[in-house]
Structures are given as C-alpha cells and as structure tokens.
Amino acid sequence: MGGSVSCCFSPAESPKIHRRQVELDECLITTTEDVSEDTGTYLQHISDRELPDELAQEANPSDHPRASTLFLNKSQTDVREKRKSNYMNHASPGPLTKKYSSCSTIFIDDSTVSQPNLKSTIKCVSLAIYYHIKNRDSNRSLDIFDEKKHPLSREKVPDDYSVVDPEHKLIYRFIRTLFSSAQLTAECAIVTLVYLERLLTYAEIDICPCNWKRIVLGAVLLASKVWDDQAVWNVDYCQILKDITVEDMNEMERHFLELLQFNINVPASVYAKYYFDLRSLADDNNLSFPLEPLSNKRAKKLEAISRLCEDKYKDLSKSLMRRSVSADNLVGVRNSQAVLS
Numbered sequence: 630m631g632g633s634v635s636c637c638f639s640p641a642e643s644p645k646i647h648r649r650q651v652e653l654d655e656c657l658i659t660t661t662e663d664v665s666e667d668t669g670t671y672l673q674h675i676s677d678r679e680l681p682d683e684l685a686q687e688a689n690p691s692d693h694p695r696a697s698t699l700f701l702n703k704s705q706t707d708v709r710e711k712r713k714s715n716y717m718n719h720a721s722p723g724p725l726t727k728k729y730s731s732c733s734t735i736f737i738d739d740s741t742v743s744q745p746n747l748k749s750t751i752k753c754v755s756l757a758i759y760y761h762i763k764n765r766d767s768n769r770s771l772d773i774f775d776e777k778k779h780p781l782s783r784e785k786v787p788d789d790y791s792v793v794d795p796e797h798k799l800i801y802r803f804i805r806t807l808f809s810s811a812q813l814t815a816e817c818a819i820v821t822l823v824y825l826e827r828l829l830t831y832a833e834i835d836i837c838p839c840n841w842k843r844i845v846l847g848a849v850l851l852a853s854k855v856w857d858d859q860a861v862w863n864v865d866y867c868q869i870l871k872d873i874t875v876e877d878m879n880e881m882e883r884h885f886l887e888l889l890q891f892n893i894n895v896p897a898s899v900y901a902k903y904y905f906d907l908r909s910l911a912d913d914n915n916l917s918f919p920l921e922p923l924s925n926k927r928a929k930k931l932e933a934i935s936r937l938c939e940d941k942y943k944d945l946s947k948s949l950m951r952r953s954v955s956a957d958n959l960v961g962v963r964n965s966q967a968v969l970s
Contacts, residue, residue: 691827694898700757745815753907755801760956791839820852
C-alpha cells in the first residue's frame with residue numbers, strides 16, 4: 630500500500646469508480662503464531678489469536694471483543710449529564726419519536742450486523758468521532774496528520790483550526806462525501822472506526838480539531854482497501870479531494886500502517902462489538918435506526934436473508950474444519966520428520 634509498485638500511482642481511476650457515479654449532494658443531512666524451530670510441534674489456530682491477554686485487553690480495546698469501545702466511554706459523560714439535567718429541571722422528554730411494536734404491528738429495521746444501514750451507520754460513526762474530539766484528554770498529535778502542515782485543500786486554513794471543535798454535522802458531511810463518491814459500504818465505516826481507535830491507542834495520540842480530517846481519511850483509505858474486494862485507489866481519493874496529492878496520500882497511508890504496527894486484522898467478534906456499541910450510541914442520542922412495519926413482503930425478504938446467512942455460516946464452518954485438518958496433518962508430518970531425524 631502506497632509503495633512504488635502499488636496501484637496508488639496509476640493515472641487512471643480504479644474499476645470501482647466506473648461502476649456508478651454518485652452525486653455528492655444526493656444525501657440529505659438529518660442529524661499463527663508460526664511453528665517454533667525449538668519445539669516444532671505447535672501450530673496456533675487462527676481463532677486462538679482472538680483470545681486476549683487481560684492487560685492487553687485494557688490497553689487495546691479495538692483488538693479484543695470484551696473490552697469496552699473508547700467512543701462509548703467518551704459519550705457516557707454527556708449522556709449522564711443530559712439525563713441529570715432533564716431530571717433536575719423536570720424536563721419533558723417531548724413527543725415520542727420512536728415506534729413501538731404492538732399486538733397488531735411489529736416495527737423492525739433492516740439493519741443487521743452483516744448488512745448495516747449505510748446512512749445510519751455513517752451518522753453513528755461520525756457521532757462517535759464527535760465525542761472523541763469533544764471529550765479528548767489532551768491535544769497530542771503528529772505532524773503527518775496536522776491539517777496546517779498537510780492541507781487537504783488550497784483554501785487557507787483558519788487561524789483557529791486547532792481550537793474549534795467540529796460539529797457532528799460537519800464530520801458527517803465529510804465522511805458522507807468520501808463514502809458516496811467512493812461507493813463504500815456500511816461495513817467499511819465500522820472498520821474505519823476500529824482502525825481509528827486502534828491508531829489512537831497504539832500511537833498514543835488524540836483526535837482533535839487540527840488532525841481529525843486526515844486521521845479519518847487515513848482510516849477510510851485503509852479500511853476500504855482491507856475490506857472491499859475492489860478497493861478504491863489512492864488516486865481516486867485525490868479526485869474526491871481535488872487539492873491533495875497522491876504522494877501525500879501514500880505518505881499518510883504508510884505512516885498510518887506503521888503506527889498500527891501493520892495490525893489490520895479485525896476479528897468478527899470485535900466487528901460485532903463495534904456494531905452493537907454504535908447502536909447503543911444511537912439510542913442514547915436519539916439517532917435510532919429507521920423502523921418500518923413488518924409486512925409479508927419484508928418477512929419473506931428477512932427469511933431469504935436468514936437462509937442465505939445460514940448457508941454462508943455452513944460454508945465457513947466447513948472451511949474452518951478443512952483448515953484445522955490441514956494444520957493437524959502439518960503437525961503430524963513435522964512430528965514424523967522429527968522422530969525420523
């Protein structure tokens with residue numbers, strides 16, 4: 630990624646961009662471990678890598694399914710204060726905007742952990758970043774992410790760029806533009822947030838007004854390449870953000886990877902944790918995923934999706950079993966060779 634032999638330097642657009650051109654203003658804002666040479670008998674299964682150390686779990690929540698996400702912790706201060714204020718002032722919650730199921734009507738949303746709603750997910754991710762910035766501990770940063778030193782446009786960076794916190798709508802608008810233009814998926818947005826929190830933890834920096842755009846851009850760039858089968862090339866992002874150069878994108882991507890220690894693996898359990906924590910964040914901030922009444926047509930669609938997912942999990946289980954058998958055979962072969970030698 631970003632090397633001299635990478636597709637980043639291609640003068641043409643990636644095949645993905647040619648599939649469909651999306652207007653930027655189309656969306657409206659609504660608020661194993663290897664075998665040891667010493668022993669030669671142990672081959673770690675890929676699932677073992679998800680088992681966390683207790684100490685590492687506390688330090689790196691983006692790596693482990695049982696550690697609480699950083700963004701949810703950051704948001705709790707505001708949520709508690711809001712609830713306390715409403716209680717002290719006897720404020721009315723106002724008209725109910727959330728739909729509730731009854732005996733005659735069932736309301737559900739189509740967003741699932743495997744197929745999240747794109748618009749709602751981007752809103753939640755931008756809200757998570759908003760809380761990261763608003764409730765940051767300090768202003769630790771790195772030059773590679775400083776917008777003053779590496780501007781994203783030719784327009785003059787405001788003098789107060791490093792002290793004024795961006796609003797949720799501004800963050801949402803920036804992320805929506807990237808996702809709409811590059812045709813990225815909702816799953817990619819969740820992986821973007823995982824990489825962002827992993828960067829903050831590994832590099833021991835904060836996301837703040839002076840660096841949030843470049844950190845988000847770097848996380849989106851990396852997530853789109855890791856997650857999507859037809860990745861968007863760096864040159865395509867240069868066409869979305871007209872004034873940024875490919876060399877700058879390559880350098881930022883290289884630094885991002887090095888700061889992540891090249892750990893771009895996102896276990897399914899970690900992905901699911903982030904998805905459900907984003908839903909909790911939405912509920913706490915009245916950003917509920919859209920609910921629609923369950924009709925016969927939607928019920929049949931959900932049943933079809935359920936069968937499709939069941940078939941996928943069966944295929945995945947068979948694949949894992951084959952890998953396990955292959956690993957066992959490899960260990961057996963190495964043990965035989967050790968005995969013969």
